[in-house]
Amino acid sequence: MNTGARAFSLETVGMSKTFGQLVALEDVSISVKPGEFHALLGENGAGKSTLVKCIMGFYQPTRGHLIVDGQEKQIKSPADARDSGIGMVYQHFTLVPCLTAAENMVISRGDAPSIIDWTKEKKALATFMDRMPFQVPLNIPVSGLAAGEKQKLEILKQLYLDQRFLILDEPTSVLTPGEADEILGLVHTMAQKGEISVLMITHKFREVKAFADSVTVLRRGKLTGTGKVSDLSTDQMSHMMIGETQLRKSDSRKGDVKPKSRIELIGLFVDDNQGLPAVEAVDLKINGGEVLGIAGVSGNGQTELLEALAGQRPLKDGRIFVNGKPFEASRKDYDAFKVFGLPEEPLKNAAVKRMSVAENLAFRTFDKPPVTSIGWWLKPPKMREKAIDLIAQFRVKTPSPETPIENLSGGNVQRTILARELSGDVEVLIVANPCFGLDFASVAEIRAQIIHQRNSGAAILLISEDLDEILELSDRVAVMSEGQINYVVASAEADRNTIGKHMAGH
Amino acid sequence: MKTIDSYTAALPPRHRRSSVTFTSDRWRTTSEGVIIAFVALLTSGLLFSLFLLLLGKNPMQFFALIWQGGFGSSFSLQNSLQRAAPLILTGLAFAIPAKIGMTMIGAEGALVLGGFSSAAVAIPLVSTHQPVVPTMMIMALTGILTGALWTGFAGWLKYKRGVNETISTLLLTYIAIAIMNFFVEGLLRDPASKNKASTMPIGQDYMVGLMPGMDVHWGLVVGVVFAVALHVLMTRTTFGFAVRISGGNVRAALAQGLPVGKLILTCSAIAGMCAGLAGYFEVAAIQGQANASLAARYGFTGILVSFLARHNALAVIPVAIMFGAISAAGGLIQRRMDMPDATALVLQGIIFVVLLASETVYGRFAMFQPKLETAR
Numbered sequence: 012m013n014t015g016a017r018a019f020s021l022e023t024v025g026m027s028k029t030f031g032q033l034v035a036l037e038d039v040s041i042s043v044k045p046g047e048f049h050a051l052l053g054e055n056g057a058g059k060s061t062l063v064k065c066i067m068g069f070y071q072p073t074r075g076h077l078i079v080d081g082q083e084k085q086i087k088s089p090a091d092a093r094d095s096g097i098g099m100v101y102q103h104f105t106l107v108p109c110l111t112a113a114e115n116m117v118i119s120r121g122d123a124p125s126i127i128d129w130t131k132e133k134k135a136l137a138t139f140m141d142r143m144p145f146q147v148p149l150n151i152p153v154s155g156l157a158a159g160e161k162q163k164l165e166i167l168k169q170l171y172l173d174q175r176f177l178i179l180d181e182p183t184s185v186l187t188p189g190e191a192d193e194i195l196g197l198v199h200t201m202a203q204k205g206e207i208s209v210l211m212i213t214h215k216f217r218e219v220k221a222f223a224d225s226v227t228v229l230r231r232g233k234l235t236g237t238g239k240v241s242d243l244s245t246d247q248m249s250h251m252m253i254g255e256t257q258l259r260k261s262d263s264r265k266g267d268v269k270p271k272s273r274i275e276l277i278g279l280f281v282d283d284n285q286g287l288p289a290v291e292a293v294d295l296k297i298n299g300g301e302v303l304g305i306a307g308v309s310g311n312g313q314t315e316l317l318e319a320l321a322g323q324r325p326l327k328d329g330r331i332f333v334n335g336k337p338f339e340a341s342r343k344d345y346d347a348f349k350v351f352g353l354p355e356e357p358l359k360n361a362a363v364k365r366m367s368v369a370e371n372l373a374f375r376t377f378d379k380p381p382v383t384s385i386g387w388w389l390k391p392p393k394m395r396e397k398a399i400d401l402i403a404q405f406r407v408k409t410p411s412p413e414t415p416i417e418n419l420s421g422g423n424v425q426r427t428i429l430a431r432e433l434s435g436d437v438e439v440l441i442v443a444n445p446c447f448g449l450d451f452a453s454v455a456e457i458r459a460q461i462i463h464q465r466n467s468g469a470a471i472l473l474i475s476e477d478l479d480e481i482l483e484l485s486d487r488v489a490v491m492s493e494g495q496i497n498y499v500v501a502s503a504e505a506d507r508n509t510i511g512k513h514m515a516g517h
Numbered sequence: 518m519k520t521i522d523s524y525t526a527a528l529p530p531r532h533r534r535s536s537v538t539f540t541s542d543r544w545r546t547t548s549e550g551v552i553i554a555f556v557a558l559l560t561s562g563l564l565f566s567l568f569l570l571l572l573g574k575n576p577m578q579f580f581a582l583i584w585q586g587g588f589g590s591s592f593s594l595q596n597s598l599q600r601a602a603p604l605i606l607t608g609l610a611f612a613i614p615a616k617i618g619m620t621m622i623g624a625e626g627a628l629v630l631g632g633f634s635s636a637a638v639a640i641p642l643v644s645t646h647q648p649v650v651p652t653m654m655i656m657a658l659t660g661i662l663t664g665a666l667w668t669g670f671a672g673w674l675k676y677k678r679g680v681n682e683t684i685s686t687l688l689l690t691y692i693a694i695a696i697m698n699f700f701v702e703g704l705l706r707d708p709a710s711k712n713k714a715s716t717m718p719i720g721q722d723y724m725v726g727l728m729p730g731m732d733v734h735w736g737l738v739v740g741v742v743f744a745v746a747l748h749v750l751m752t753r754t755t756f757g758f759a760v761r762i763s764g765g766n767v768r769a770a771l772a773q774g775l776p777v778g779k780l781i782l783t784c785s786a787i788a789g790m791c792a793g794l795a796g797y798f799e800v801a802a803i804q805g806q807a808n809a810s811l812a813a814r815y816g817f818t819g820i821l822v823s824f825l826a827r828h829n830a831l832a833v834i835p836v837a838i839m840f841g842a843i844s845a846a847g848g849l850i851q852r853r854m855d856m857p858d859a860t861a862l863v864l865q866g867i868i869f870v871v872l873l874a875s876e877t878v879y880g881r882f883a884m885f886q887p888k889l890e891t892a893r
Contacts, residue, residue: 323771342774352772361772363765374762374773378755387755 017175018045018208019080019096021066026075028061035061038075039234041227043176046205048198050223050240051212054252054450056421058232059212063178066210067099068092079176093121098174100165102181108154112147112164116171139171145197157515158308159190166198170207179211183218184476185309188511195222214252216245228252258455261462268486269299273470274338274350274439279329281312281319289315291494293329297470299438302461304473304485305496308514312494313474317443320472321352321360333439342378348439351432353457355444361428362416369398369412372431405430422453433460437469444475458484478510492516549879550827557875558825561868568863574854586849587842593849595732601841602733603628605740606795607819608826608833609747610668610788614682615828616751617784618764619675623686624792625816626693627667631660631793632800633697636807637705639719652723657797664793665786667693672785676778682785694812701808715808725802736798741834743791748830760784792816818844821865824872840865 021043028036036058043049053059065072068086077084079095086092092099106115117123117132133149140146147156147164156164162182169177177198183191199222201207213219219226219240227237228251236243236251274297281290290312297303307313318324320331322340331338333348344350354360362371373394376382381393398412407426409419416424432440445457461484465471475481481488488505490498490513498513566576587597610624635656642652671689674680700716707717725734751757763770763777770777795815800807822840826832847861 321772322774323768340774342776345774354772359766360768363762363769365765366761370758370761373758374769377758383755389753389755389758391753 018047018202018205019175020045020047020078020208021080021097021176021210022078023062023066024076024078026062026065026077027073028058028065028070029073035232036065036072037232039229039232040075041234041237043208043210045208046202048202048209048211048222048224050219050226051210051229052214052216052219052226052248052252053229054214055447056231056450057229057252059229060180061232062229063099063180063210063212066092066097067178090121093172093174095176096174097176097178098169098172099178099180100162100169100182102184104161104165104185106153106161106164106168109152111150111152112156112167113149115153115164116168119168120172136171140167143167143170144201157190158185158310159187159194162186162190162194163197166194175206176208177210179209181212181214183213183215187308187514188478188507189515191218192221198222216248219248220245230254253451258452259459261455261459262466264462264486265466266300266468268301269468271298272296273299273301273334274472275332276320277330277332279316279319279331280327281315281324282327283315288327289494290319293491293494293496295472295489295496297439297472299470300465300468301487302465302471302473302485304475304481304488304502305491306475306478306481306488306510306514307491309476311491311514313443313476313491315494316491317354317441317474320441321354346375349436350439350441351437352441353428353432353443353445355447357424357428358417358421362424364417365415367413368402368407368409368416368419368427369395371416371427372398372401372412375431401430401434404434421449422456425449425453425457429457429460433464437464437467440464440469440471442471442473442475444477445473446475446477446480478507478514482507490514549882550829553875553878554825554827554872557871558868560875561864561871564871565864565867568867572856574856578854579850582850582853583843583846586846587839592732593842593845596845597838597842598733598737599841600844601838602736602740603795603799603815604818604822604837604840605737605744605833606791606798607816608822608837609740609744609819609830610792610795610816611820611823612826612828612830612833613747613751613787613791614672614784615823616757616764617760617780618767619672619781619784620683621668621671621686621785621788622683622820623668623671623690623693623816624788624795624819625812625814626686626690627664627789627792628796628799628816629690629697629811630667630693630796631664631789632796632804632811633700633716633807634663634793635660635797636716636719636800637700639723640705640717643717643719643723649722653725653801656719656723656801657794660793660797660800661790662793664789664791664796666789668789668792669782669786672782675785676781690816697807697811698809707806710806710808713808713810715804715806718806719801720805723801724805725798734798734802736795736802739794739798740837743794744830744834747787747791751830756780756783792819818865821869821872824869 022041024040026036026039039058039062051059051062061070064070066077066086068088068091071087077086084095086095113133113136116136117127136149140149145163147160147167153161153164162185166177183195186194195218198209202209211223223240225237225239226243226248228235228248230252276293276295279290279293280288283289293316295303305313315324319326320340333350338344338348358364373382376397377389377394382390382397384390395412402409402412405426407430408423416427419427442461446454461471461473473481473484482502482505485502487499487501488510489496490510492514493516498510562580569576569579586593588594607624607628610627611621614621638659639652639656642655667689668686671682671685674685675682702714705716706714725736727734728738751760759775760780762773763775763780767777796811799811804810818840822833822836826836843861843864847858850856850860851858
């Protein structure tokens with residue numbers, strides 16, 4: 012292994028991929044030069060992952076081919092990609108938590124022998140690490156490393172495997188802003204020196220502007236633009252990403268925050284799946300007409316807190332009060348206190364795929380008149396009538412109310428859930444990661460709804476991993492780190508760096 | 518004269534369009550289920566024919582005999598229906614928990630214990646010559662209740678302790694059979710049962726009679742009534758709706774505040790009720806006493822019935838009759854083709870494997886799919 016300029020180029024030529032009737036990728040040609048830091052931009056469902064999976068050999072392209080280092084190459088499996096020097100760093104960690112960094116690196120090698128001579132391997136690793144521009148502790152279990160260090164280790168692992176073309180799939184989504192900048196900076200420097208070429212999937216313009224040399228934009232499976240980052244403005248890139256779609260503008264914030272607290276969380280403790288404490292002593296109050304945003308790096312207890320509030324996970328300790336009265340995550344209390352929820356990934360958390368749009372719209376109302384008579388007898392025509400109203404009111408595009416909801420696009424699934432949860436009086440609204448898995452137009456729609464509900468006087472708890480989203484929507488920001496709320500600040504006085512430090516647990 | 522079109526023409530276009538897709542979407546899904554199940558049966562038939570050819574037997578003769586032995590005469594038809602009666606109930610015992618996403622394969626155990634307990638409770642009543650109708654009612658209720666408690670226990674383990682319901686119901690089946698054997702060969706053994714340990718016969722007076730003019734007992738009617746009632750429960754009540762939400766996506770059900778644990782318990786108890794009732798009829802209409810013959814695999818064949826019916830309570834009825842016919846034809850095949858009793862089991866096994874494999878092809882055929890939404 013030498014550290015010289017060994018980066019190589021990679022091109023896709025007319026790459027297309029169809030799944031049944033769905034065209035996921037259509038005639039996409041990109042070109043990454045040796046030592047280039049190339050960003051792949053696009054909103055969810057634009058085809059970024061499909062393209063990368065075709066390069067990595069997870070999928071075989073329907074048409075088109077791949078040119079690696081100037082030569083046409085067929086990559087039939089991820090193992091082929093590895094042998095060609097193409098490595099991928101995934102959005103979520105692929106390290107074995109109970110093994111050390113050294114062990115993780117050695118076992119990731121395809122040719123690791125059945126019996127490993129650890130003294131020899133560790134010596135080899137030490138020489139390898141000497142040549143690396145950054146270090147991680149090699150001899151403690153990975154579970155003890157911070158997220159930033161884990162991400163560095165993922166990259167080191169690829170370099171150790173001598174992968175000189177790195178594909179990074181939204182590598183910063185699990186990092187604090189500080190960690191993200193540090194890691195992208197390191198990768199950028201290595202690319203500049205010609206040691207590696209980089210293709211990074213992202214949807215953050217800030218990262219593209221700061222670190223990438225060139226950019227390719229995809230929309231609905233097609234290439235909509237490519238060029239040097241220095242030649243393009245954020246507006247131009249944004250236009251390439253979303254096209255002519257009109258994004259719904261949110262109303263401006265109107266009305267003051269009500270003086271009385273609407274929902275109070277007192278001393279909440281929640282365990283994770285392993286029975287370890289995930290949320291510890293969380294106290295929060297949200298007033299009517301207020302959005303409280305909880306910021307934090309994913310995996311710091313937000314999911315568990317959310318699940319506990321949604322009744323998907325038992326509270327270990329603590330109490331919840333709505334309007335001063337004790338609240339339990341039961342159907343009776345959801346109705347009595349008008350508590351509603353917009354969970355992340357609606358198809359996974361809020362809908363039943365095989366049930367129809369009309370039935371999914373009836374989840375809140377199926378056990379009440381007019382959908383029922385004598386308390387338990389269903390009246391499908393009434394359910395259908397109500398569904399037709401909601402479909403029109405929230406502009407859900409569906410062939411019919413009887414279509415299974417899984418046949419709808421992500422944005423329309425989300426609109427179905429919005430219609431169900433937001434068509435009546437809302438006193439408390441719990442929203443999680445509205446930007447996951449949705450296109451810009453749908454995200455804009457949800458954000459507009461959140462502000463609308465806020466202005467109508469609802470108390471809103473917003474949990475999001477996107478700090479920009481939190482800063483845009485919230486009246487107050489709370490930072491969650493290692494299961495605890497360690498910082499609360501009014502948005503007007505909030506400062507990214509301070510929040511970032513608290514996200515990292517300082 | 519007004520046509521249907523002239524009614525719908527008065528509605529706004531949106532309503533008209535959706536009512537058309539309403540029927541066509543439903544038709545597509547239903548025909549998908551029927552056609553795939555039918556093709557799976559055909560495939561199993563072909564595979565089984567290969568098996569017969571390997572043995573040097575004539576497949577055509579085999580299927581002709583099944584038809585003859587199952588439906589060929591009024592006698593064989595009634596024989597098929599007789600055997601279908603418990604299969605409807607055990608099919609339901611699998612289908613109902615399946616609606617909430619559980620795979621409960623313990624109908625055999627609930628059937629055995631249900632039958633045994635109704636025979637046991639009959640002993641003091643019959644020997645003191647209690648009135649017939651109340652005694653029969655008590656027996657039936659005992660069977661139902663025992664089944665409900667037995668399978669309900671597996672549901673409770675699932676809900677309280679997260680025990681896998683498939684494993685617990687399977688193991689509980691062995692325990693149920695052992696419990697019955699323990700009592701039948703010991704404490705409750707009728708000294709008169711010499712060759713085959715049994716409980717005391719309940720006597721002809723307390724037996725469930727045959728339907729007028731037929732050789733089929735009333736259990737068939739009760740099974741059909743149960744199937745229809747449970748179908749209505751699952752499709753037209755808030756309970757059924759809640760079960761479908763929980764079975765389709767438990768996270769969504771919890772987020773809606775639905776009492777998922779109670780629904781799991783109730784579905785398990787309903788399953789046990791069906792199986793326990795089947796056990797009662799086996800005792801009170803067929804055997805007249807409880808003994809090892811109760812474990813006649815009806816509980817396990819019920820799993821197959823439910824799968825072929827795609828866990829639809831109504832479809833369970835014809836499928837159960839079909840399997841009743843296969844089993845009724847067993848004797849004829851044994852005699853005419855000189856093949857062992859287990860032949861029918863081989864056929865059932867092949868059908869089951871092909872059916873499980875066919876589960877993977879759902880959604881693969883464009884003609885069964887609702888049209889993809891074009892606008893975003």
